[in-house]
Structure formats: structure tokens, C-alpha cells
Amino acid sequence: MINETIKKAIQDNSDEMIDIRRKLHSEPELSWEEYNTSEFVYNYLTGLGIDCWKAEPTGVIGTFKGGNSGKTVALRADMDALSVHELNEDLPFRSAQAGKMHACGHDAHTAMLLAAAKALVAVKEQLPGSVRFIFQPAEEVATGAKAMVSQGAVDGVDDVFGIHIWSQMPTHKVACRPGPSFASADIFKVHFKGQGGHGAMPQDCIDAAIIASSFVMNVQSVVSRTIDPQQPAVVTVGKMTVGTRFNVIAENAELEGTVRCFDPDIRDHIEKQLKIYAEHTAAVYGGTAHVEYIRGTQAVINGAESAELVQQVAVEAFGEGSVYDEKPTMGGEDFSFYLDEVPGSFALVGSGNAGKDTEWAHHHGKFNIDEDAMATGAELYAQYAWAYLTK
Known part of the structure; x- marks a missing residue:
């Protein structure tokens, strides 16, 4: 040979x-x-x-x-x-x-x-x-x-x-x-919108920083609680941009992250769950969410x-x-x-x-x-x- x-x-x-x-x-x-x-x-x-x-x-x-x-x-x-x-x-x-x-x-x-x-x-x-x-x-x-x-x-x-x-x-x-x-490699972007205002008057505002932070903390349960633990998957939030000034409650928050897995059905599931988590998290606080999911490489x-x-x-x-x-x-x-x-x-x-x-x-x-x-x-x-x- x-x-x-x-x-x-x-x-x-x-x-x-x-x-x-x-x-x-x-x-x-x-x-x-x-x-x-x-x-x-x-x-x-x-x-x-x-x-x-x-x-x-x-x-x-x-x-x-x-x-x-x-x-x-x-x-x-x-x-x-x-x-x-x-x-x-x-x-x-x-x-x-x-x-x-x-x-x-x-x-x-x-x-x-x-x-x-x-x-x-x-x-x-x-x-x-x-x-x-x-x-x-x-x-x-x-x-x-x-x-x-x-x-x-x-x-x-x-x-x-x-x-x-x-x-x-x-x-x-x-x-x-x-x-x-190698895993499939996708990018997701989430835009949370609240209602900005004075940092001393939170009762009049919807804090996009709180919405985004809650999403980051909770979205890991997409992997840990909705996917078979014998199926490898990763959801990582790598970038978070929120707020404009120390005493201004943020009206907007932008997140970017990546999804990695090997199974195309799990890929579809994670994309769906990211949108559900983002929209429901925003709704809890009175804000809104828009998710962009960009498919990159296949596995x-x-x-x-x-x-x-x-x-x-x-x-x-x-x-x-x-x-x-x-x-x-x-x-x-x-x-x-x-x-x-x-x-x-x-x-x-x-x-x-x-x-x-x-x-x-x-x-x-x-x-x-x-x-x-x-x-x-x-x-x-x-x-x-x-x-x-x-x-």
C-alpha cells in the first residue's frame, strides 16, 4: 500500500x-x-x-x-x-x-x-x-x-x-x-430591549442588563436539562454589550455566542430553545427579545x-x-x-x-x-x- x-x-x-x-x-x-x-x-x-x-x-x-x-x-x-x-x-x-x-x-x-x-x-x-x-x-x-x-x-x-x-x-x-x-459551529445573536431611564429611578424602567444577565445564567439549562446527557453540546455566550453610562438604566443589550454539537436534531432543538428562553426571559421583566441564529459549519x-x-x-x-x-x-x-x-x-x-x-x-x-x-x-x-x- x-x-x-x-x-x-x-x-x-x-x-x-x-x-x-x-x-x-x-x-x-x-x-x-x-x-x-x-x-x-x-x-x-x-x-x-x-x-x-x-x-x-x-x-x-x-x-x-x-x-x-x-x-x-x-x-x-x-x-x-x-x-x-x-x-x-x-x-x-x-x-x-x-x-x-x-x-x-x-x-x-x-x-x-x-x-x-x-x-x-x-x-x-x-x-x-x-x-x-x-x-x-x-x-x-x-x-x-x-x-x-x-x-x-x-x-x-x-x-x-x-x-x-x-x-x-x-x-x-x-x-x-x-x-x-469536529462539531457543527453556529453563531447566535440576541437583542434585548427594555426601557431606559435614570439609575436612581428603577421603578420607571425596564432594565435590559437584568434581562440579559438572567438569560446568560439560565440558558445553560438548555443543555443540562433539555438534551440527553450522552449527547455532547455546548452553548457559550462570549460577548455581552449593555448600557451606556454608570447612572443610566440600560435600554438595550446585545449578546453573541456559539452553539456546538454533532447531531443535526440537537442543533435544531437548541436553535428553537434559544428563542424560547430569550423571549420568555424578556417577557418576565416586561421587555422584548429578538434572536438571530446563523448556521456556520456542519459537523x-x-x-x-x-x-x-x-x-x-x-x-x-x-x-x-x-x-x-x-x-x-x-x-x-x-x-x-x-x-x-x-x-x-x-x-x-x-x-x-x-x-x-x-x-x-x-x-x-x-x-x-x-x-x-x-x-x-x-x-x-x-x-x-x-x-x-x-x-
Whole structure:
């Protein structure tokens, strides 16, 4: 199942792959602003002889046909950075853009998939089928994958595979469970309206701060008292804006939060309950409520056949101990939109190494990766494509 030419190509080009990652890390671009990154990717792929086209405004899609006819497998990497200020002051390739940082590993994903593309080109004539390379913008705002799908990224594709570097797992470990992997990730906004007035005369007012506070305290019972405790779900209020002055009773309060779960029926239930709780809480105090519920990513549900193939590839490429049993995360990933269209799976590749200080949480200003993990990720991309097409 493992192609030794691919393995050697990844090893031979690992220094170049790391150089690319460091270049991208020092030049981060936010969601829908990945113009320089996508231009670099496009030029690199075309330099390998891979036919490419640009998705609007900043995506890149490449495809090559192997020496014989067969199925088509797609490999996906995301390219965008975050509006996070980098705190790795001593890093030689730290972000050159204040307030922008690759704090989630997308620089590594892009470099790994470019290395995988180069390795697969080396065995192109032996491949029965085609490989599609998807370099996606705007994963961090959960809109990039849907845009890529609408522009034909997975048209004609039989299977899709993606990877995320994971600082919570030891370097070189690979996790890919069949079933739920990442949760659906939604946003809700609640506007409470009361009646403002003088802080010394509460009897003449309806305090929106009290309404909002009561909602925040009580809404957790949606999870704890209306959902089966064996079904994971999270409701988090992350932002609350209320009031204008210390001696003025607030007329308006704005809340924003997120909902995470794996089951679509529970997702529907929570959306309904948030509206009920908000409206009834406001009514108790004489105010009103308006709830906006914005559906973000779907849950990432790995197909059993694909996930099992990932595990087989990992064992044969990296050894029996390489497969790691990482539990599903309540984090969100818009890779789900590809899985809505075609079968596939999404793997995690560990990059956590205490000795290299790379165990910081994703989205933290100190986030960094153990670059030794990149060879594992790049080879997993390429060997998965080889295994899928030749199995």
C-alpha cells in the first residue's frame, strides 16, 4: 500500500517544505485576503506541471491525471491566517504583520500539500486515476469551503481527504476516527430591549442588563436539562454589550455566542430553545427579545471506509504506534462542506512537543508547530491518495 518513491520524495524535499512554511508564516494573510499566498501556490503547482485554475477571489485548484484511468481523489489544505498578534518574539520567521498570525497551522497545511503534490508528480505515470489539489481560503470564517464547492472544487471527485496539524497530540501521531470529528459551529445573536431611564429611578424602567444577565445564567439549562446527557453540546455566550453610562438604566443589550454539537436534531432543538428562553426571559421583566441564529459549519463526520484507510496508511507508513485515539473536538471546521458532497475523512497530525514549546493551544499568540511533524503530514496526504487510487 505504501509507495517508497513517495516516501523518499517527501524526505528529500523536507527542507524546501519547511522553508515554504516559514515564508508563509512570516507573511500571513487573513481570510479572503490570501492574494500573495494563492499566487505563490499557483506558481508552485504550475511549475510542477499541474493544471491549475483560480477560484474567486483567492482559492487555487489543481488537477493531474495519472498514467491510467481511474477514480479522482481530492486533497485539501487551508491557507488563511488569524487576526492574532504573534507572541513568539524570538522566532526568526515570526509574523511581519502586526496583529496577523498563522496561529492555527494553515501555513504548515499549505506547505505540506505542496510537498505532497511534488511527491505525487514523481509517481504520476503509475497512478490509475486523478488527484485534485484544493488550496482553500477563509476557513477561519467558515465560508471558504462552501465557496470552493460552488466553484467546482469537488466536481467529479470520488473521495476527499484533509489534514489539520494538532498541537494537543504528540508529534508524528495520526488520528482519524470513523464518525464525528469536529462539531457543527453556529453563531447566535440576541437583542434585548427594555426601557431606559435614570439609575436612581428603577421603578420607571425596564432594565435590559437584568434581562440579559438572567438569560446568560439560565440558558445553560438548555443543555443540562433539555438534551440527553450522552449527547455532547455546548452553548457559550462570549460577548455581552449593555448600557451606556454608570447612572443610566440600560435600554438595550446585545449578546453573541456559539452553539456546538454533532447531531443535526440537537442543533435544531437548541436553535428553537434559544428563542424560547430569550423571549420568555424578556417577557418576565416586561421587555422584548429578538434572536438571530446563523448556521456556520456542519459537523465533520468521517466516513468509515475513508477513516479506516487513513489508519491503515498511517500504520504502514509510520509504524503500529502512530495511530492515536483522539476524541472528537467541539471545535468547528468547514471541511464539512466537502463531505456534504463526496465521501472522505479529515485527519489530525500531532505537532505537540514540550521540548520545543509547541503545545500551545491553537489561536494563541504563542502557537507554533514542531516542524518535524510536517513530513508526517505531507506523506500522509500523498500516501492516502496513492492508497485510495490503487486499492
